[in-house]
Amino acid sequence: MELACIPIVEHATFAVVKWCVPKCCESASSQLRDLLIRLRCWAGCFPGVEYQLIDYVSVDSIENTKRSVYAALENKSVIGLWGMGGVGKTTLMRKINNEMGKKGNIFIIWVTVSHNPIEIIQYNIARRLCSIEQLEEFKNKDEIQVRASIISDRLKKFESLIIFDDVWKDLNFTEIGIDIDDENLRCKIVLTSRDQDICRRLGAEHMIKMYARLDETESWVFFAKYSDIYKNPNLLRIKHIAKEICRKCAGLPLAISVVAKTLRGETLESKWNSCLNFLNDDCPQRVPSYVVENMYRLLKFSYERLEEDDLKMGFLLCSVFAQGQEIQLRDFICYDIGADKCVRQDRGQRSLNTYRDIFINLKRKGLLQDVVEEKEDELLKKENSARMHDVIRDVAISIAQTEFEGFFKIEKFIKWNSSIQNLNSTDRLQNINEVQFLSFNGNNILESIHPDFFEGMENLLFLDLRGTSISIKEFTETCLQKLAKLRVLMFKTLHQNITVDITDFFLLQHLSVLCLQNVHITELNQEFSKKLRLRCIDFSNTMIDIIRPNFFSILRNTLEELNMQGSYNKWKAFNQEDGDYVAFEELKDLKNLHSLHIDIDDKTIFSHEYAPSLVIPPVEYFSIRYISAYDEQRVWSSNILFLPSVQLSNVAKWLQVLFEKTKKLYMCDFEIDNNSATQAISSVIEQDIVKLLCNLKSLVVGYLSKQKNLIQYNTQGDPILPKLGHLVLWRMVGIENIFVNTGTQTIIPAKSFERLGRIYIYECDRLKFIFPWNVAECVVYLEELEISFCSELENIIEKDDQGVSGSKARTLFPKLRNIKLFNLPNLENVWKQECDEKSEMEWHSLNYLHVYNCKKLNRLFMGENSAPALHSIDCSKEWFDKLLWEDQQTERRFNGVFLNSMI
Numbered sequence: 001m002e003l004a005c006i007p008i009v010e011h012a013t014f015a016v017v018k019w020c021v022p023k024c025c026e027s028a029s030s031q032l033r034d035l036l037i038r039l040r041c042w043a044g045c046f047p048g049v050e051y052q053l054i055d056y057v058s059v060d061s062i063e064n065t066k067r068s069v070y071a072a073l074e075n076k077s078v079i080g081l082w083g084m085g086g087v088g089k090t091t092l093m094r095k096i097n098n099e100m101g102k103k104g105n106i107f108i109i110w111v112t113v114s115h116n117p118i119e120i121i122q123y124n125i126a127r128r129l130c131s132i133e134q135l136e137e138f139k140n141k142d143e144i145q146v147r148a149s150i151i152s153d154r155l156k157k158f159e160s161l162i163i164f165d166d167v168w169k170d171l172n173f174t175e176i177g178i179d180i181d182d183e184n185l186r187c188k189i190v191l192t193s194r195d196q197d198i199c200r201r202l203g204a205e206h207m208i209k210m211y212a213r214l215d216e217t218e219s220w221v222f223f224a225k226y227s228d229i230y231k232n233p234n235l236l237r238i239k240h241i242a243k244e245i246c247r248k249c250a251g252l253p254l255a256i257s258v259v260a261k262t263l264r265g266e267t268l269e270s271k272w273n274s275c276l277n278f279l280n281d282d283c284p285q286r287v288p289s290y291v292v293e294n295m296y297r298l299l300k301f302s303y304e305r306l307e308e309d310d311l312k313m314g315f316l317l318c319s320v321f322a323q324g325q326e327i328q329l330r331d332f333i334c335y336d337i338g339a340d341k342c343v344r345q346d347r348g349q350r351s352l353n354t355y356r357d358i359f360i361n362l363k364r365k366g367l368l369q370d371v372v373e374e375k376e377d378e379l380l381k382k383e384n385s386a387r388m389h390d391v392i393r394d395v396a397i398s399i400a401q402t403e404f405e406g407f408f409k410i411e412k413f414i415k416w417n418s419s420i421q422n423l424n425s426t427d428r429l430q431n432i433n434e435v436q437f438l439s440f441n442g443n444n445i446l447e448s449i450h451p452d453f454f455e456g457m458e459n460l461l462f463l464d465l466r467g468t469s470i471s472i473k474e475f476t477e478t479c480l481q482k483l484a485k486l487r488v489l490m491f492k493t494l495h496q497n498i499t500v501d502i503t504d505f506f507l508l509q510h511l512s513v514l515c516l517q518n519v520h521i522t523e524l525n526q527e528f529s530k531k532l533r534l535r536c537i538d539f540s541n542t543m544i545d546i547i548r549p550n551f552f553s554i555l556r557n558t559l560e561e562l563n564m565q566g567s568y569n570k571w572k573a574f575n576q577e578d579g580d581y582v583a584f585e586e587l588k589d590l591k592n593l594h595s596l597h598i599d600i601d602d603k604t605i606f607s608h609e610y611a612p613s614l615v616i617p618p619v620e621y622f623s624i625r626y627i628s629a630y631d632e633q634r635v636w637s638s639n640i641l642f643l644p645s646v647q648l649s650n651v652a653k654w655l656q657v658l659f660e661k662t663k664k665l666y667m668c669d670f671e672i673d674n675n676s677a678t679q680a681i682s683s684v685i686e687q688d689i690v691k692l693l694c695n696l697k698s699l700v701v702g703y704l705s706k707q708k709n710l711i712q713y714n715t716q717g718d719p720i721l722p723k724l725g726h727l728v729l730w731r732m733v734g735i736e737n738i739f740v741n742t743g744t745q746t747i748i749p750a751k752s753f754e755r756l757g758r759i760y761i762y763e764c765d766r767l768k769f770i771f772p773w774n775v776a777e778c779v780v781y782l783e784e785l786e787i788s789f790c791s792e793l794e795n796i797i798e799k800d801d802q803g804v805s806g807s808k809a810r811t812l813f814p815k816l817r818n819i820k821l822f823n824l825p826n827l828e829n830v831w832k833q834e835c836d837e838k839s840e841m842e843w844h845s846l847n848y849l850h851v852y853n854c855k856k857l858n859r860l861f862m863g864e865n866s867a868p869a870l871h872s873i874d875c876s877k878e879w880f881d882k883l884l885w886e887d888q889q890t891e892r893r894f895n896g897v898f899l900n901s902m903i
Contacts, residue, residue, distance in 0.1 A: 080199025
């Protein structure tokens with residue numbers, strides 16, 4: 001575990017999921033571009049809140065602080081929450097963020113500040129305020145003042161709360177785009193910081209201290225929860241030792257949680273005593289002043305309990321990432337490959353499982369935190385992403401400095417932050433030959449590295465230059481020859497399409513990972529494969545003119561990850577002896593491949609008629625796209641299929657192998673000539689093929705022109721799509737029925753739709769209704785329903801032929817929060833029977849109702865006690881004034897909601 005490592009990562013770029021078409025992709029149709037932009041908006045471009053993952057324990061002192069924050073928000077514009085690291089400031093604000101988000105009456109923006117420059121802070125605000133088109137335009141603005149103006153204009157449209165978490169230095173709110181003195185800006189700010197003076201200098205009108213210590217009773221509540229001591233009867237006999245360990249945690253919530261999680265599941269009394277003895281030892285004298293001594297000792301115990309060297313090295317490597325930066329498993333693997341002196345013998349799935357186990361174990365021990373994002377139908381814990389709490393990161397850096405000579409050079413680490421533009425030979429370190437690990441990731445102000453800077457660094461194993469402004473051409477010509485032992489080289493240029501001479505890399509005979517993004521490569525051939533037996537190739541968004549035959553076959557025993565999305569799509573369907581292009585079937589030889597992200601422009605490769613016996617390795621993560629349709633920067637673990645006009649019942653065998661792990665399926669522009677959807681997507685909705693899609697979460701179907709029916713279902717049987725939560729139908733101009741009851745046993749059961757949380761239907765002109773009754777009563781988890789530009793739509797729920805009573809209809813869609821009805825000129829009713837029976841929908845969860853250009857809809861299908869959580873009716877006053885009501889009480893009640901929405 002000897003390793004010299006210098007992290008220079010303080011300002012990593014912020015990566016966001018983008019569903020947009022890259023500028024370099026001229027082959028994507030304008031219709032498809034429209035679809036993807038619309039999908040991005042549907043996926044939550046303007047959600048009222050980004051929910052935060054929390055591990056919250058309610059005790060009196062924390063609840064009192066929470067009430068103080070709420071009280072201050074009533075009449076103050078800027079509030080400062082301060083206290084030492086690890087006391088729970090971020091956790092408390094995440095709890096408040098989620099609670100206020102559920103109320104839905106304010107737009108909330110969460111910004112992790114740390115050491116991020118103003119450009120990153122502005123972007124993180126803008127991505128919550130702007131549509132995808134506006135965000136693309138925002139990114140192209142270089143001037144801070146122009147960006148600030150855009151933010152200011154957008155903020156004036158909302159009543160908002162901005163939470164600036166982990167503030168380490170002064171911020172200029174006006175420079176960001178937040179003029180707190182502007183009367184038109186209805187914006188409140190909460191700052192969290194370790195430093196009270198920072199809160200004061202930033203104009204906090206009310207400062208709240210998060211007290212550093214929980215009392216003994218509260219501490220035990222924390223400890224018992226995280227250690228599960230009451231869930232294991234065998235642990236009750238050592239309760240007295242556990243309480244003594246808890247007292248050693250000195251009431252620090254972060255320390256309590258990490259130590260308790262470290263001991264969770266431990267049944268040997270000797271292990272608990274060992275912990276207590278460790279915590280009784282004196283704290284090392286070399287602990288830097290910025291690390292609290294109590295915290296160091298407690299977290300150092302959790303580090304020592306990592307019995308495997310892999311876990312210890314993994315923990316230290318995670319501290320190399322920038323403060324607050326999201327750590328992706330893919331990057332962690334690359335870092336570990338660079339750091340591992342005894343290069344792992346495992347390959348493929350076994351290697352991936354090893355790295356994933358390290359990630360999972362560090363999370364279970366509390367040394368890494370889960371990352372969460374609101375996406376599609378649920379809050380997703382991103383299993384392949386993590387963050388490290390800044391206090392834990394401080395401890396990790398201290399451990400590395402103390403125990404591994406040269407692992408971190410803290411004096412250079414401070415100097416080489418984003419404030420430096422050029423690195424010269426005078427910046428080199430003492431004992432330069434010890435340096436094995438260099439990361440400049442995200443230091444976008446760094447413009448050049450003098451060739452002499454690397455003089456003497458012949459032992460350098462890892463170099464990450466992603467996000468810098470360094471010229472790759474200059475770097476390869478002047479620096480590479482000094483770095484012959486490199487195992488990992490990662491480069492992502494800010495300026496696209498700079499041509500790289502791939503032969504410059506041939507001298508790197510030990511290279512295992514090569515990441516070249518946003519450059520131009522004229523040719524990849526067998527000589528490259530023979531010279532560099534790579535484990536990971538990431539050429540995403542890199543223009544590649546040609547790949548010669550047998551390029552991948554040579555890598556059959558080594559290649560584990562291949563990412564060429566937005567890069568190369570000219571795969572040939574068949575091998576040709578005299579061919580000049582690589583054949584898709586070469587991928588079948590890659591027996592260790594676990595991650596595959598590619599684009600294909602030949603639709604025959606998807607068809608069963610093409611090489612029906614071809615089976616590629618069953619990769620764990622994939623994104624397979626027909627042409628380079630859109631850009632998704634986090635594709636590494638997406639499990640996406642974006643298919644052309646093929647019938648799923650007739651797809652190639654290699655594709656069927658991926659169905660079981662597919663989470664998102666996009667199917668657009670089918671070319672069939674029958675009026676039954678069973679020929680178009682029957683494999684998704686009926687017969688045996690659907691059983692392979694057991695993990696499908698999102699289904700998007702678009703541009704069908706000849707189909708009358710989409711989904712054939714019956715009313716019997718158990719669900720066979722247990723995770724399907726997101727359905728999008730787009731410009732299906734011929735469709736007349738989404739759900740058709742066949743009454744047979746071979747079709748998908750209606751209960752398969754019960755997990756649908758979001759349904760978006762756009763430009764399906766022949767639809768008369770959306771749900772048959774027996775489907776509507778199954779969709780019990782529906783939260784969002786948006787229907788737009790369906791000119792013939794008359795009802796949302798079709799009249800039931802079996803005489804279902806209005807009282808039963810009242811309970812439909814119990815979780816529905818948001819309804820958007822746009823440009824539906826023939827819509828008359830929500831439920832066709834409601835006018836006859838004067839039924840009233842309960843809809844206890846409804847928060848928002850948006851209605852535009854639905855002139856025939858003259859009744860809101862609700863009574864005085866309906867929709868108790870409704871706080872916004874977004875519509876024209878002219879339409880609202882013409883609504884019919886059952887009684888005056890109901891009219892007064894909803895008139896009040898409407899008027900409040902107008903304020």
